[in-house]
Each structure stands twice: as C-alpha cells, then as structure tokens.
Amino acid sequence: MKKLLLLSLIAIVGFVSPGLIGPTYAKEDRAVLKPPVIVHYRSKTIDGVKMFYREAGPGDGPVVLLLHGFPTSSHMFRNLIPLLADRYHVVAPDYPGFGESDAPDHTKFAYTFGHFADMVDTLMQQLGTHKYAMYVMDYGAPVGYRLALKHPDRVSALIVQNGNAYEEGLRDFWNPIKTYWGDNSEKNREALAGLVKLETTKFQYTDGVKDLTRISPDNWVHDQAGLDRPGNKDIQLDLFKDYGTNVPLYPKFQAYFRERKPPTLIVWGKNDKIFPEEGAHPYLRDLPKAEMHILDTGHFALEDKLDEMAPLIRSFLDRHVANTER
Template identity: 80%
Template sequence: MMVNAPVSAAAEIVDSTTHYHTVKIGGVDVFYREAGPANAPVVLLLHGFPTSSHMFRNLIPALADRYHVIAPDYPGFGESAAPDHTKFAYTFANYADLVDGLLGRLGANNYAMYVMDYGAPVGYRLALKHPERVTALIVQNGNAYEEGLKEFWDPIKAYWADGSAAHRTALSFLVTPAITKFQYTDGVADVSRIDPDNWGHDQVLLDRPGNKDIQLDLFHDYGSNVPLYPKFQAFFRERKPPMLIVWGKNDKIFPADGAGPYLRDLPGAELHLLDTGHFALEDKLDEMVPLIRDFLDRKVVTN
C-alpha cells in the first residue's frame, strides 16, 4: 500500500497567478496587475511608452513565486482611465503621486523597482519622495543622464523650448502605427521572436479619441524630468541602491549612451548591454529573467 508523504513547507506550490484589479486613486481609476505572495518583498514594475503593464505579462509569472509583483497602468495607458487632457494633469509628477497612492493602498512600504522608458522618471520621482523605501533598482532603457538624449529627441526638445502648436503638431508621428511597430522591431536581430500583437494592442489604445493629446501633453512634460536628473543622480550616490542595468543596446530612443553614466554614480551597478532594441523583454526574456532573479535573490531579502 502506498502512503502519501507529507508535503514539506519548502515543497509547497506557490500560487503565481496574475490578478487584475482597478482601484480609484486620486479620483482616477488605476488598473494594476498583481501576483505573488502578499507578504513577500515587493517588486514594482513601471512601464514605458506607448505600452502599459502589458509589457510585463511574461516577466510577472517568472518572479511571482518569490516576490509580490505590482505593475500599474498610468492614466491614459492600458486599462487605467483616460480623463480628458483638459481636466486631468498628464504629468510625470502626477503619475508618481498616483503610483505612490496605489502603493499606500496596497501597504507596500518597501519595494524594488523595475523602471523602463517613462517608468524611469516616474520611479525616480517616487524615489525622491521616499528614498528609504527603495530596496533595489532594475533599469531597462530608462534615462537619468543627458548623454542618453540623442538625435531622436531633437524634435521633442524643440517642443520643450517653446511649447508651440507647430512643434506639438510635428510630434504627431510618434503615435502612428509605423512608429509603434518600429519601437518593437528596430534593433532586433530576429523579428520572428516579436509578437505582432504588441503593436496591435498598443495602437488600439493610442487611437482612442483624445489619446493623442494625452501623449502630446506627456511629450512636453517629459522635459520637466531633465532638470531633476542631478537630484536623481544624487539619490544614487547618497542612497547607493543595488542596481541591475539590462539595456537593449540597439535602441535609438534610449541608446546605450544613457546606460554607462549610471556607473559614475553607482560604480557597483551591474551592467548588461543586450543585443536588442527598445522593448528588450520581448525577445530577450530568456536572458533577462535569470539576470533579474539572481540579482533580486542576492540583493533583496526574501521571506
């Protein structure tokens, strides 16, 4: 007769199912994905343009066995509300406040952050608000140094300079299907690894009535992040958060010129330049997950 042996606590299966929620923060419906044990160390995933927490759909289950993973959509992106741009301030400061409010609602008092593209200034603004709460940083094509703002940014800088209607209109190409697809495929050696549902998913949301103005407001407000770069850098030097940099080196939007300067302020940061483009998780997940898990397991205390 066979007797089933008791299952040890170490052998218990952890539920890594992703759950999808919407809560009202600051009067706005904010959508977020959540997975992993509620009492585990928090890993906050902050997405870039023009996508949403959808960009983390494959990473979340790869971390959720040991970490409490939270991935919000900013207003105007993904499944979060998209109030009219004349009635809601689409600014990075506002985004940081809303993410802060969400974390407070969820009782997340300490967190590692994965920041990418727009997620970098959102996350770094959050770090300035609560420097003691940041346990580690994973940086993927997210800028904090002026060296990283190359030719791609010239028309956007022109808009920062005068805020003119002409320069605003000139940026409309950035929300077109061709550019959305470009962000996923440019710099990728094997495009067959990129799911075309990505740009199809993003473009439908970009094409919602009023969303172009939301994005144009954000292009202008991105200029407000640059004067904060010295403060972001001071945070790195003073708080010395463990940092893993996993950067698509072929990205024309946030080129590798922006990756190396992090080492000036955090010489101990771990830098990996990957042979891919802007959305590195799409074709380099198999390389990135072991790097990310190893980093978190070494640098963030787990239960």
C-alpha cells in the same frame, strides 16, 4: 514454495513494491507540475481616476514594482511577472491614459510625470506597501526616480532597462521633442504627431531586433488600440511636453544614486534609438557597483531577450531583495 511465501508476505504488508511489478522510478525523476502563477487584474480609484494594476505573488513577499514605458502598459511585463511571482509580490500599474486605466480628457486632468509618481505612491500606500524594488523602463524611469526622491528609504533596489537619467542618453531622436520643450507652438506640437502612429509603435518593438520571429505582433496591436482612443493623441503630446521637466531633475536623481547607493541591475538594449546605450554607462559614475548587462536588442528588450534577462533579474533580486520586508 518460495513464490507462495512471497505472495503471502505481500498480502500481509498490503502493498506491492514497484520493483515486483515493473521498473522503479525515483521521485526526483518524475515530472512535477507546478501550479501556474495566478495574476490578478485589479484597480483602485486615485484622484477620481481608475488606476489599473496587475498583481501576483505571495501577499507577504518582498515587493517588486514594475513601471512601464511609452506607449505600452503593464502588458509589457506579462511574461516576466510569472517568473518572479512564486517568491515576490509583484505590482505593475498602468498610468492614466495607458492600458486599462482611465484616460480622462487632457484639459481636465494633469498628465505629468510628477502626477503619475504621486498616483503610484498613493497606490502603493493603499496596498500597504512601504518597501519595494523598482523595475523602471522608459517613462517608468522618471516616474520611479521621482518616487525615490519622495521616499528614498522605501526603495530596496533598482532594475534599470532603457530608462534614462543622464543627458548623454538624449540623442538625435529627442531633437524635435526638445524643440517642443522650448516652444510649445501648435506647429511644434503637431510635428510630434507621428510618434503616436502605428508605424512608430511597430518600429519601437522591431528596430534593433535580430530575430523578429520572437516579437509578437500583439504588442503593437495592443498599444495602438490605446493610442487610437479618442483624445489619447493629446494626452501623449502633453506628456512629450512634460518630459522636459524631468531633465532638470537629473542632477537630483544622480545625487540620490550616489547618496543612497541602492543595489542596481542595468539590463539595456544597445540598439535602442530612443534611449541608446550612451544613456546606460553614465550610471556607473554614480553607482560604480551596479551590475550592467548590455544586450543585443532594441527598446523593448523583454520581448526577445526574456530568456537572458529573467535569470539575471531573478538572481539579482534573490541576492539583494529576497529578505527585505514588505
């Protein structure tokens, strides 16, 4: 009789309690699949050149500008972008001559760090962005710092990863390049040709890395395909020469740090021979409140230390950038 009454009640209510037909699973115990972050691959024409960029995240979210190094492109941020783009509007451009951006002949286009900074500035203006945190790495440091000098009020925070702003960071690796800065003879120019060859590209990804199984070979295959394009060698040699124009700006970069005191996170691969650890610590002279993490890896730290870096970056952004305007 009780069973009949129970069945009648179930029929009246119109549902069956999970407890009557099997185990009960609390909502919080159920696996919830989040939709994947969608990354858009776009381009803008700036100074007559197609400038490619990756873009992801909410259109009204705080902006994070990712500035890549040599010899790669926005490809270096492919794994980081989805980890930020649920909350942040992420923009990662390729400079001309890199990645998917156009690579006009070096005799007809100025491949300089000043020009790159101006083009990134134009891109951000075209996107309607007037406030952004910057992740700067390698070449991205002088591009980003030049941008900061132009618009100091627009930079909400800095994430620095093996990006130099101090002469202490230009060690033995730079000696042949310094020779080229002082004498741009064809002999000194050609002495740097090995820097665009496959063995050097692979070296940049593997040197100083303890677990090489974490490094995808796709990296040097991707980068070398760009370096091997007709005319790209001369583009890169022009940029090696122009890098010398960044060094006289170091005092201005450092003055910007001291005067503006942007919130700064430093995540640095200590085994990097190109931008070694000696270039990381001087930042604390001008940014004593910067958060510094020295990692046991090499030049492209994101490739094997993303699991350590992403939580640091996300925590930093959430504390310092999350409430800034676009």
